[in-house]
Amino acid sequence: MTTVRIDSHIQSGHIKPTDSSLVPVEIVRSMIRGDGIYCVKDARMILNSRFKGKFSDIVHEIRNE
Amino acid sequence: MNKRFFLDTSAFFKEYHDEEGSDHLHGIFEQAKNGRVILCISIITISEVLNALDKIRKRRIISDSECQIIANVILSDIVELTEQGKMEIHEVKPFIIRASWDLILTNHLSAIDAIQVITARVSSADIFLAADRYLLSQMQEIGLKTWNVEENS
Numbered sequence: 018m019t020t021v022r023i024d025s026h027i028q029s030g031h032i033k034p035t036d037s038s039l040v041p042v043e044i045v046r047s048m049i050r051g052d053g054i055y056c057v058k059d060a061r062m063i064l065n066s067r068f069k070g071k072f073s074d075i076v077h078e079i080r081n082e
Numbered sequence: 083m084n085k086r087f088f089l090d091t092s093a094f095f096k097e098y099h100d101e102e103g104s105d106h107l108h109g110i111f112e113q114a115k116n117g118r119v120i121l122c123i124s125i126i127t128i129s130e131v132l133n134a135l136d137k138i139r140k141r142r143i144i145s146d147s148e149c150q151i152i153a154n155v156i157l158s159d160i161v162e163l164t165e166q167g168k169m170e171i172h173e174v175k176p177f178i179i180r181a182s183w184d185l186i187l188t189n190h191l192s193a194i195d196a197i198q199v200i201t202a203r204v205s206s207a208d209i210f211l212a213a214d215r216y217l218l219s220q221m222q223e224i225g226l227k228t229w230n231v232e233e234n235s
Contacts, residue, residue, distance in 0.1 A: 037173070037175075037201075037204040037206070038173045038175060039170050039171060040172070042161050042171070044125075045161050045164070045171065046157075046161050048128075048157055049154050049157045049158055049161070050150060050154060051150070051154055053158055055151050055155050056155065057098065057155055057159055059155065060098050060155035060156065061098055061099065061100065063144065063148050063152060064099040064144075065099060065100050067138075067143050067144050067148070068099060068144070070101075071101045071102060071213075072092070072095035072096070072099055072101065072134055073093075073096075073232070075137055075138070076091045076092045076095070076134060076214075077092070077214060079130060079133050079134060079137065080194045
């Protein structure tokens with residue numbers, strides 16, 4: 018475990034892109050329920066007709082509540 | 083080499099709901115589908131997408147079945163783009179959490195904002211897209227290029 022301050026590593030570029038790892042897509046797929054007959058246009062149509070606010074506000078609310 | 087765009091959740095959602103800045107996101111997703119850019123997100127974004135959908139369901143803005151349909155569509159889109167190499171879902175490793183602690187205390191970011199900043203940094207993204215002025219200003223402070231998608235490019 019590192020004991021040095023990570024923020025100084027970020028500033029100096031010591032945390033590198035190669036430090037990143039990707040999530041296996043199966044993890045996301047495991048959360049999909051049903052037969053997948055709907056498309057992005059359908060999701061947009063539902064959201065646009067029901068929700069008149071901005072999701073950026075909802076995200077802000079979630080992060081700061 | 084394709085440009086890499088890191089999407090904060092506040093920007094990501096604009097692909098699926100028409101609001102301020104959605105035109106930019108529709109264009110970026112189109113570019114990704116045509117193989118011209120790579121989209122990067124954190125796994126935390128998937129949690130926040132589900133969290134936001136649940137929030138509007140609890141407020142009875144959408145029904146249970148509509149919530150499930152929308153979640154399935156977004157998750158399926160993520161799976162498809164990822165399998166085609168057009169999107170990357172980045173892990174949140176312990177060193178990312180550790181680095182975020184400094185940003186919370188020094189830059190006064192929320193826990194998730196700080197994790198997004200560090201994840202974007204390590205994802206090798208060329209530009210960070212969000213719709214939150216304070217978050218974007220902090221991204222600039224650590225040297226990342228940013229784009230407020232609610233403003234013109």
